[in-house]
Amino acid sequence: MSIFAVLIALVAGACSGGAGGGTGGGTTTITLAAVDNPSMADLKKLVPDFQATHPNIQVKIVTLPEDVLRQQVTQDVAAGSGRYDLFTIGTYEVPLWAKKGWIENLSPFIAKDPSYAPDDLIPGIRGALSYNGNLFAVPFYGESSMLMYRKDMLAAKGITMPDHPTWDQVAAAAKAVNSRSVNGICLRGLPGWGEQLAPLDTVVNTYGGRWFDPQWNAQLNTPQWHDAVSFYINLLKTAGEPGAGNAGFTECLNAYNSGKVAMWYDATVAASFFTGDAAKNSGYAYAPIKVKDWSGWLWAWSLGMPSSSKKKDAAWTFADWATNKAYIQLVGTKLGWQHVSPGTRTSTYDLPEYKAAAGAFADVTLQSIAHADVTHPTVDPVPYIGVQYVDIDEFQQLGDKVSQEFAKVIAGGQTVDQALAKAQALATDVGKAQH
Amino acid sequence: MSASVKVRRQFPTSKVMWSVIGWLVVFVFFFPVLWMWLESFKTEPQAASSPPTIFFAPTLEEFQQVLSGDFPPYFINSAIASIGSTLLVLVLGLPAAYALAIRPVKRTRDVLFFFISTRFLPFAASLVPLYLLARDLQLLDNIFALALIYTTINLPLGVWLLRSFLLEIPPELFEAARVDGAGFFTEIRRIVVPLVAPGIAATSLICLIFSWNEFFYAVNFTSSVAGTAPIFLVGFISGRGLFYAKLAAAATLASLPVLIGGWIAQKQLIRGLTMGAVK
Numbered sequence: 001m002s003i004f005a006v007l008i009a010l011v012a013g014a015c016s017g018g019a020g021g022g023t024g025g026g027t028t029t030i031t032l033a034a035v036d037n038p039s040m041a042d043l044k045k046l047v048p049d050f051q052a053t054h055p056n057i058q059v060k061i062v063t064l065p066e067d068v069l070r071q072q073v074t075q076d077v078a079a080g081s082g083r084y085d086l087f088t089i090g091t092y093e094v095p096l097w098a099k100k101g102w103i104e105n106l107s108p109f110i111a112k113d114p115s116y117a118p119d120d121l122i123p124g125i126r127g128a129l130s131y132n133g134n135l136f137a138v139p140f141y142g143e144s145s146m147l148m149y150r151k152d153m154l155a156a157k158g159i160t161m162p163d164h165p166t167w168d169q170v171a172a173a174a175k176a177v178n179s180r181s182v183n184g185i186c187l188r189g190l191p192g193w194g195e196q197l198a199p200l201d202t203v204v205n206t207y208g209g210r211w212f213d214p215q216w217n218a219q220l221n222t223p224q225w226h227d228a229v230s231f232y233i234n235l236l237k238t239a240g241e242p243g244a245g246n247a248g249f250t251e252c253l254n255a256y257n258s259g260k261v262a263m264w265y266d267a268t269v270a271a272s273f274f275t276g277d278a279a280k281n282s283g284y285a286y287a288p289i290k291v292k293d294w295s296g297w298l299w300a301w302s303l304g305m306p307s308s309s310k311k312k313d314a315a316w317t318f319a320d321w322a323t324n325k326a327y328i329q330l331v332g333t334k335l336g337w338q339h340v341s342p343g344t345r346t347s348t349y350d351l352p353e354y355k356a357a358a359g360a361f362a363d364v365t366l367q368s369i370a371h372a373d374v375t376h377p378t379v380d381p382v383p384y385i386g387v388q389y390v391d392i393d394e395f396q397q398l399g400d401k402v403s404q405e406f407a408k409v410i411a412g413g414q415t416v417d418q419a420l421a422k423a424q425a426l427a428t429d430v431g432k433a434q435h
Numbered sequence: 436m437s438a439s440v441k442v443r444r445q446f447p448t449s450k451v452m453w454s455v456i457g458w459l460v461v462f463v464f465f466f467p468v469l470w471m472w473l474e475s476f477k478t479e480p481q482a483a484s485s486p487p488t489i490f491f492a493p494t495l496e497e498f499q500q501v502l503s504g505d506f507p508p509y510f511i512n513s514a515i516a517s518i519g520s521t522l523l524v525l526v527l528g529l530p531a532a533y534a535l536a537i538r539p540v541k542r543t544r545d546v547l548f549f550f551i552s553t554r555f556l557p558f559a560a561s562l563v564p565l566y567l568l569a570r571d572l573q574l575l576d577n578i579f580a581l582a583l584i585y586t587t588i589n590l591p592l593g594v595w596l597l598r599s600f601l602l603e604i605p606p607e608l609f610e611a612a613r614v615d616g617a618g619f620f621t622e623i624r625r626i627v628v629p630l631v632a633p634g635i636a637a638t639s640l641i642c643l644i645f646s647w648n649e650f651f652y653a654v655n656f657t658s659s660v661a662g663t664a665p666i667f668l669v670g671f672i673s674g675r676g677l678f679y680a681k682l683a684a685a686a687t688l689a690s691l692p693v694l695i696g697g698w699i700a701q702k703q704l705i706r707g708l709t710m711g712a713v714k
Contacts, residue, residue, distance in 0.1 A: 029659075
């Protein structure tokens with residue numbers, strides 16, 4: 001009997017507290033499905049500010065890990081179930097989903113707000129989030145990749161890292177500083193198209209490799225791929241972190257912060273998480289190159305609106321507020337300038353307060369994003385867009401499988417040639433489907 | 436005389452040895468939970484440090500951060516889905532188990548096999564039809580729909596477990612009760628429930644744990660209103676930045692209700708789980 005009483009009380013509590021979803025009593029509730037990152041955590045903190053000026057819009061934010069979010073959002077838009085009114089999507093999804101009509105064209109909404117200043121969005125990011133000249137998502141956070149290094153550790157070996165290093169210079173430095181207590185460099189080895197393959201893809205690009213030629217013929221059996229993958233894995237084995245097969249962003253961040261690695265090639269945002277000696281003694285260089293210059297990747301978590309949303313105006317009101325110039329000011333003044341989302345608006349990099357807070361890596365971030373070209377990721381022409389991904393539906397699966405083959409090489413289970421032969425076969429099947 | 440002394444001397448040694456092995460096994464199983472607890476009292480850099488930080492000044496900072504989020508609705512939802520589905524399993528499962536154990540129907544074995552065969556289907560295989568059904572019936576993001584799904588998942592297990600407990604009751608007790616004029620509900624109330632109470636407690640707790648920890652259906656069928664504790668937990672897994680301590684704090688809080696429930700029902704649970712072990 002008492003259990004029933006408890007249950008009834010809980011049901012009553014849940015019903016009274018969970019009135020979400022609909023529009024009632026003049027209040028519209030919108031649901032945002034978001035990836036969890038520090039910028040999103042800040043947005044959550046500032047939602048009361050939005051609601052203070054928009055009392056008729058309630059915002060519910062559901063945060064999920066990246067892979068779960070991607071699966072859930074895909075399911076939602078594919079089935080048109082309308083569970084979400086906004087979601088964070090990456091540069092990979094935007095053109096694909098815009099083409100399918102899964103997400104709303106935001107340009108008409110943007111046109112209604114003269115203060116939005118779409119021209120202020122960093123051009124590379126704006127291009128990556130556009131389809132047929134229209135913006136289908138608005139950037140909330142953007143990043144490229146760069147090399148981070150401990151100036152003190154390199155200086156102890158008499159090494160000075162140039163602003164635009166080559167991969168050969170990085171490898172030489174890594175081997176020079178590599179010792180029992182400190183590894184030369186941390187590179188992601190964890191399988192996954194958004195994990196190990198992200199930095200490795202940029203190495204392949206700068207070596208002149210490409211996934212497909214303009215006729216969608218797979219190109220993974222070329223010398224450029226062989227050289228790039230061999231270089232990456234050899235560098236990991238000779239001067240990389242131990243247990244590289246399990247190392248992703250977080251593991252490398254831990255290793256770098258605890259002084260266990262002297263260099264780290266990863267997302268530009270990484271530098272904002274440095275603590276202790278890592279924060280004091282780090283230098284920043286552009287993504288290392290081989291043949292092609294400017295090899296940094298390009299990624300932006302952005303707010304997109306599913307076509308199935310029934311509360312588009314309210315959803316846009318929130319998306320506008322969260323990606324407007326005024327929001328950047330709000331974050332800076334209320335939470336601190338180091339909290340400002342990087343890589344979205346050019347004007348952010350003109351703010352003296354932000355420049356002072358972001359310090360040495362602000363300019364590297366801005367220039368890296370500005371020079372990343374999703375339509376020309378490598379030396380030769382390609383039929384796809386994307387620097388560290390190929391913007392086709394099949395890529396998530398292809399990328400995951402190919403990276404698993406490379407992980408086997410890292411673990412010593414097969415050779416680079418064997419991995420590339422399997423990867424070529426996988427890519428060939430995908431290429432045929434594009435005709 | 437000397438032989439008995441020898442036996443007495445050997446006995447404590449083997450007892451100690453088995454105790455040590457027992458505690459070692461317990462420690463191995465318990466270590467991940469212990470580590471989770473320890474991590475939750477560290478700062479993020481301490482939790483992420485390598486080698487691991489063993490000695491540290493405990494802090495409640497991460498608990499504060501977790502609790503400052505919208506924690507309660509997720510827990511209330513978990514409680515509704517878990518308790519609701521467990522009650523439904525008992526209400527539906529006990530009569531079914533009674534029929535299969537005390538008054539076997541024709542082809543009882545086939546019926547039992549049918550029940551358990553519903554568990555053979557991988558969860559992922561049932562996702563699309565269930566999802567489309569829930570979408571069309573406007574049951575997405577509805578906690579009661581989730582409770583119903585958990586009931587269907589746990590019911591076969593509940594029927595099997597309850598049946599095995601009911602088989603322990605000597606048939607003579609039912610015969611005697613019937614001679615005294617007891618009907619079905621009297622049998623259930625006066626004989627079945629008191630005698631298999633530990634079994635019912637064990638079944639309830641198992642169903643409760645499964646429902647409380649369930650993630651797959653919860654993530655697919657809920658969004659903002661009906662999210663459960665596991666959904667709250669994974670929200671702390673960040674693609675950029677440190678999150679181990681926060682995640683450990685959230686996981687510690689999420690595991691507390693089940694842990695406390697298990698602790699309270701410990702005696703019943705052990706009795707229930709050992710029922711039928713020795714004939």
